[in-house]
Amino acid sequence: MRIWEIIATPVAFRDPPLLNATGVHEPWALRTIVEVLTDEGLTGLGETYGDQAHLAKVRAAGRELVGLDVYALHDAYARVAASVGNDVVTDQHGLTGAGSNQKTVDAVYSPFEVALLDIQGKAAGRPVADLLGGAVRPAVPYSAYLFYKWAGHPGEDDDRFGAALDPEGIVAQARLFIEEYGFTSIKLKGGVFAPDQEIEAIRALRDAFPDLPLRLDPNAAWTPATSLRVGEALAGTLEYLEDPAPGIDGMAEVASRVPMPLATNMCVVTHEHLPPAIAQGAIGVLLSDHHYWGGLVRSAHVASLCETFGIELSMHSNSHLGVSLAAMTHLAATIPSLKHACDTHTPWQDGQDVIAPGALRFEGGAVPVPDGPGLGVEIDRDALAKMHEQYQRCGIQRRDDTSYMRRFHPTFEPKKGHW
Ligand SMILES: O=C([O-])C(=O)C[C@H](O)[C@@H](O)C(=O)[O-]
Numbered sequence: 001m002r003i004w005e006i007i008a009t010p011v012a013f014r015d016p017p018l019l020n021a022t023g024v025h026e027p028w029a030l031r032t033i034v035e036v037l038t039d040e041g042l043t044g045l046g047e048t049y050g051d052q053a054h055l056a057k058v059r060a061a062g063r064e065l066v067g068l069d070v071y072a073l074h075d076a077y078a079r080v081a082a083s084v085g086n087d088v089v090t091d092q093h094g095l096t097g098a099g100s101n102q103k104t105v106d107a108v109y110s111p112f113e114v115a116l117l118d119i120q121g122k123a124a125g126r127p128v129a130d131l132l133g134g135a136v137r138p139a140v141p142y143s144a145y146l147f148y149k150w151a152g153h154p155g156e157d158d159d160r161f162g163a164a165l166d167p168e169g170i171v172a173q174a175r176l177f178i179e180e181y182g183f184t185s186i187k188l189k190g191g192v193f194a195p196d197q198e199i200e201a202i203r204a205l206r207d208a209f210p211d212l213p214l215r216l217d218p219n220a221a222w223t224p225a226t227s228l229r230v231g232e233a234l235a236g237t238l239e240y241l242e243d244p245a246p247g248i249d250g251m252a253e254v255a256s257r258v259p260m261p262l263a264t265n266m267c268v269v270t271h272e273h274l275p276p277a278i279a280q281g282a283i284g285v286l287l288s289d290h291h292y293w294g295g296l297v298r299s300a301h302v303a304s305l306c307e308t309f310g311i312e313l314s315m316h317s318n319s320h321l322g323v324s325l326a327a328m329t330h331l332a333a334t335i336p337s338l339k340h341a342c343d344t345h346t347p348w349q350d351g352q353d354v355i356a357p358g359a360l361r362f363e364g365g366a367v368p369v370p371d372g373p374g375l376g377v378e379i380d381r382d383a384l385a386k387m388h389e390q391y392q393r394c395g396i397q398r399r400d401d402t403s404y405m406r407r408f409h410p411t412f413e414p415k416k417g418h419w
């Protein structure tokens with residue numbers, strides 16, 4: 001079975017004004033849906049970023065894959081690498097670390113790999129999880145991913161989540177998410193307010209939810225000295241502290257002196273970062289993400305490597321749709337060493353999706369692994385067309401949380417190592 005055609009469709013969907021260390025989410029989030037069509041009539045799905053420079057690379061690489069055997073993943077990777085050449089595509093927000101050539105190749109390859117696995121699963125009549133060695137858990141737990149946020153985008157009505165700008169607002173947001181999704185662990189996106197305010201928010205969450213694991217992620221907004229202070233203040237309260245300080249060196253300085261493990265999706269984001277991070281003992285938990293670690297099989301290899309070196313695993317998420325949630329769930333279901341709930345932005349999409357309803361649902365904060373062939377999800381063509389039209393109308397071609405924030409706070413600066 002060979003690749004006949006590849007279609008990459010950029011889409012946009014509404015996103016609330018979520019605050020982070022680099023600014024605030026714009027009113028529209030972008031993604032690209034990749035459809036791989038075969039000469040035997042099967043179609044595979046992948047999902048990736050929607051920034052224009054990345055989309056151009058995906059389309060160029062897709063042209064090189066036409067005619068390829070759908071089982072030839074190594075060949076597909078080599079063709080994508082050749083298509084990317086020495087180029088580096090960076091994202092403006094930097095929330096997943098710096099760009100590099102390796103990360104660019106892995107990010108461009110990822111949606112094709114997921115789509116090819118979807119096709120292989122459909123051909124075999126088996127879920128993608130079975131192609132990855134089989135599920136070791138029937139459902140994948142996700143965390144309630146809390147954000148400080150404005151009540152609504154400036155100039156618009158308030159959204160249904162409301163404002164969360166203090167501990168009370170954060171606890172109310174957690175209650176809403178837990179009520180609606182049943183989450184059994186909580187992550188707070190920090191790096192927005194001074195560290196003492198964020199410590200207060202974590203303490204308020206601890207009081208409100210005494211039994212739930214908590215994690216805090218300021219996206220490297222603190223110095224190592226501040227990270228040590230916060231780490232000590234929150235001793236016994238956090239399951240892990242995520243990216244408190246910038247860089248492998250900064251994290252290593254903090255790691256051995258705080259009472260909880262440090263996690264990252266910023267200082268270790270591609271293979272070349274693993275040897276120095278391991279040698280310096282910089283991290284205890286890696287948040288993997290198949291969107292930039294080269295798809296599902298390569299992410300599973302990284303998981304094995306982490307196990308060898310005693311690094312625990314969790315999973316990172318940007319704003320995403322159901323094709324990605326399905327892929328994340330199949331992967332996470334098959335990693336025996338994954339002990340932490342994964343991140344997902346799904347609640348913030350509030351029902352908007354490109355996939356037909358029914359295949360994915362949350363039960364007690366976990367997503368049961370879809371049991372249909374392949375990823376187990378299908379495109380809702382009307383929804384895809386509508387979201388593509390939104391992309392064409394929304395006027396955003398690259399995620400830029402900082403410029404959007406500066407429209408309302410002109411002197412705003414990203415908070416890297418700020419406090
Ligand atoms: O560090 C993280 O967990 C993320 O990068 C997740 C997202 O990018 C999040 O921070 C966001 O979308 O603002």
Ligand SMILES: [Mg+2]
Nearest residue numbers: 217242243265
């Ligand atoms: Mg993070």
